[in-house]
Amino acid sequence: MYSDVFSLTRILLLFTLLLGAATAAWAEDGYDLWLRYPPLEKDIRDQYRPQLQRLVIPKSEQSPTLKAIERELVRGVGGLLERRPVIEERISGDGFVLVATPQSSRDVRAQNFPLKALGEEGYLIRATTIRGHKGTVVTANSERGLLYGSFHLLRLLQTRSALEGVNIETRPQIGLRVLNHWDNLDRSVERGYAGQSIWDWWNLPDILDPRYTDYARANAAIGVNGTVLNNVNASADSLTPRYLAKAAALADVFRPYGIRVYLSARFSAPVEIGGLDTADPKSSAVQRWWNEKAEEIYRYIPDFGGFLVKANSEGQPGPQDYGRNHAEGANLLARALKPHGGVVMWRAFVYQQDNPEDRAKQAYSDFVPLDGQFDDNVIVQVKNGPIDFQPREPFHPMFGAMPKTPLMMEFQITKEYLGFASHLAYLGPMYEEVLRADTFAAGPGSTVAKVIDGSLHGHRLTGIAGVANIGSDRDWSGSTFNQANWYVFGRMAWDPRLSAEEVARDWLKITFSDNPVLLETGLDMMLASHQAVVDYMTPLGLAHLMATGHHYGPGPWVSDLARPEWNPAYYHRADKYGIGFDRTREGSNAVAQYAPAVAARFASRNDVGDGLLLWFHHLPWDHPMPSGRDLWQELVHRYDRGVASAQALQNQWRSLEPLIDPERFDKTARLLAVQAREAKWWRDASIAYFQSVSKRELPRGSAKPEHSLAYYQQLQFPWAPGH
């Protein structure tokens, strides 16, 4: 009899393995993102199983959010532990997971958990004993809190964290945590490199792609609570009834997952679809039009989040067309949304044609004088740096400079200037660098994070936006590692104090496994990758050296475009004598836009640091560097270092082959080969150009560019995506 049972067990095990293998064979196309629930390692599974036997989710009424929680936990726990938890009305034994608010559960009420500080979205996960039964409670003040807590519980399992004695209390530091989709109504995506838009506008609202639900799950799992569906270069058609019905269908899918829908609003919509002859914010007809439009929108989408607006920037219409300022424009829309609880996210990414002022200074010049003039449901959305999502920029001088105005961060998740979807560049360290930068706006410790979480200047309206890298590609983001950028954005939006490293570790565990070799190598790769791209594209604080239009390959030689600030030559200012943009008092004096302590550091060649040296300083080629090299040698060295780093990424990945499924291993390996090749292209083309300008010899040991400068200059990429 014993042997029969034994063989039965063996057969079941075999089947289980087969099942696992079959699942894995099909699943590793990247679709599941961080919602991967394959069976955990057996010893870990065995540990968890007694702790997660029964699921108790009291539902007083039909709640889509509670249903979503139950579905997710059944799927997640069932998959990870290969055992479906029992669904119970009431705790009946050990190993329970109770997911409830004090309102929905007497058991939770009786525990008197300290929920007050958790707000509307925070949650508490605690190991506890209820009526003699041991288990875990996920509780919160709202169902949304329960949702986030449930995803966190699953993350604990995915990262193999202990449930014994678990005691987690967390609430988001930032209120609006939104993705910005630069998606057009024809499904093209501006700066999108992962296929076309996942919004199938043509077939909405009739057809609801299951992908919409999975999008909501993935975002809820990392705490994203809003999404701007359409491009900031907006079409007014998005505000027509036909398209509002489509947006409403998406909002209905997202709502159970705590995600609100926002729309980019075209400032001239009253003219284009409203039949008015002006969009002047001072026109009462215009105000009325927006008021009625808002009412209409809220009929379609009762919890509509609000508008994102790109105005008077790169050809977009705006209040300045009528001699009004940004505050007047923003307040026009804000007043229409105000009765409904909506907000305006007004972008500060502006620079004027014909304005000879250093482009890095223009947004500050435009906006800072308006501090205090914005309505209280306006938040100004500021890119992380003063130019435009370069591989490295200093933090934007507006952060800390507008104490009376809520400012939100705009990060880019899609890698417009960092190798599109092909190159591995984990953006966590870049986000971290910006968030931790000290503005000194209210003395030391006035970090950018504290500006945007509202704590520095006491704002309740707070936000952070990420320009999405999401498209119709099966793996959503064009590569496995690109998914990590979406992931880290969400995690840091919830808690800007998180380190890039700890998020990367979580992501690696969830995405691959917790094999220590994999984790160590994977972390090395991810944490080194951003600096590698900086080195081979724009070392030492250089910026905007990309070729025109597509922003992909190198084009430092470009100097013939109509507007000066479109030309790479505008940014590097290299000539026979030196290189760099003088933003000190002797130059554009952009440093003066920062707090004195910061300005002094940036203005000092010695204190500014390698990373931003040529951003702030124009220096002679023979300027001595701390390394002992002169500037020219250092520049070449950085390029060489970038290429070596890219090659190292390739080798490191290769060493992981036995630890990774073949599908993801192979695609990543091929992408890393592209990156290594293109790093060399960047290095060779840039050096060929700078050498033609500096007339300097290459340092000993540094290889000649593979081709002539003319070769690199004639390369054309007319069909680059995202343009």
Added chain:
Amino acid sequence: MYSDVFSLTRILLLFTLLLGAATAAWAEDGYDLWLRYPPLEKDIRDQYRPQLQRLVIPKSEQSPTLKAIERELVRGVGGLLERRPVIEERISGDGFVLVATPQSSRDVRAQNFPLKALGEEGYLIRATTIRGHKGTVVTANSERGLLYGSFHLLRLLQTRSALEGVNIETRPQIGLRVLNHWDNLDRSVERGYAGQSIWDWWNLPDILDPRYTDYARANAAIGVNGTVLNNVNASADSLTPRYLAKAAALADVFRPYGIRVYLSARFSAPVEIGGLDTADPKSSAVQRWWNEKAEEIYRYIPDFGGFLVKANSEGQPGPQDYGRNHAEGANLLARALKPHGGVVMWRAFVYQQDNPEDRAKQAYSDFVPLDGQFDDNVIVQVKNGPIDFQPREPFHPMFGAMPKTPLMMEFQITKEYLGFASHLAYLGPMYEEVLRADTFAAGPGSTVAKVIDGSLHGHRLTGIAGVANIGSDRDWSGSTFNQANWYVFGRMAWDPRLSAEEVARDWLKITFSDNPVLLETGLDMMLASHQAVVDYMTPLGLAHLMATGHHYGPGPWVSDLARPEWNPAYYHRADKYGIGFDRTREGSNAVAQYAPAVAARFASRNDVGDGLLLWFHHLPWDHPMPSGRDLWQELVHRYDRGVASAQALQNQWRSLEPLIDPERFDKTARLLAVQAREAKWWRDASIAYFQSVSKRELPRGSAKPEHSLAYYQQLQFPWAPGH
């Protein structure tokens, strides 16, 4: 002991069911097309299992095609029978499947099968006994034949056909069976309604999406042996080295599956990328350029199929720009390809700006006089009808009219004028109608099929093209039923004598199941669907009533476009007195382009038949119809009938809910609801317009259009896909 075994069996069964359920839960997103290999019903599985125990595929050397065959059979048989066949070097018992040519297997040689008539691509599947062992042989003259035979064997299982006594001999009736992708280098697809192009040009050749392999498998399974990768409205960039390397990477993936790559060639490429100042076919420099380009292409793709060319049509460059004719243009390219074995597929879809001749006549007028002037590696590609992929057209008068020139058929699989991806319109009956149409070119029985299979005029170069409905959507074609159009194209390309019904039956069995209720209802739906679309869009031989540009909704009122033949009013010619395009001798005399017997029938109001009545005749509104109604009443009746058919499709589908997985049931149900709604829109808008012209009362019992004509006229669809 017995009870233990019993419970073991039960548990295994349970696991199997779970496995099946899990697979089904994941798999029914339509990705698998007709390569679905879920477990067959148990009784059928049990019948097959002893017949398919061992797989014998002798491989003398590394052959990618034989490997592909083995992978497919293991996957297919293993999935359908839930038992992986044993791989053997040599037959060792009953239940073998031997896949081999006489060259690769002594056992096959010994059988002396009659392979001669099967040619390069045909195959034989026969139940046989070899050295005392019973099994099935798949044999052919080439590995490609084995590949097609193996897919056919799997189809036998998928359709639950008996293997006992199986004896199939088949060879394709048509040589070139190609898909035309109207895919652009930016991944947009002209007239594509299923997402973007599956060719990720930007990432090729580095990244090879697994989808490319699945595309090749799906096509090989239905006998497609060629693919034109890029749009006929071509960019010359496709012929640059950078893009040839990308096309070559695809060709490498497709080659094991017997699929050749072709490219659309832009006639002016010698100017655009060659630096010449002319593309004149009489210039020796131009001939030399194409010769060298062909040599270059064959270095990248040794089995390159050749060029498809759209010349002097809708703004495309062509030989007429230099005063040369189509034959001179085609021969220019043909001579470049000739040494390498390539062909030119030269499109006959031409109509000239400023040519007042009936558009339906122009291609014939241009091409027929050139009969005999084309080189022997040119084949002229003719759309099925003389206008442009309308829901119904007469067969093209060129078929049968150019005995000295090989003509190939161009069908459209994507539903540019038949409701895009949303509407269910099974195109099998339309293809069948055209292929079986009798041209009388060499007396009765001179069907279009016999023209294009070469038998009528003794051509060895034969071909058929389908404009693909394939995109990046997960289900490839935007809906489950759209897949059937790709499928029937391939099956009829192999054998134009197949009926639309038998192909639909196969497809339903493979796609859903062989449940008799499902089959009966599904067949009813599919076979009625094309006529339904004809009825609610363009009844009684009307054509081209679609709104401008997007070709989606109704626009019979459009009459203000620059070129007369762009206007729906050009086609229907409706006024107070009557409707229809007089193409008899009294009118444009387009009938005279057909053989006398056909011309006489088309010219007769009584004999032409309802389907093409108004295509050939302009008739008064009170023209009496065989139904007893007058023409006006009949027109309204047809619109009503179309709407009723669309509603019937919806009801029929609903009745199948218990028999279909929820994913595909739900999406199809939603699409059928769209179709029913839009059928009504077509009917209402068309009737509102025609009534405004005819000034006639609606027949009793026929409902008034829901909105005013003005309402329908103001509808705008600026973001329609595929345009």
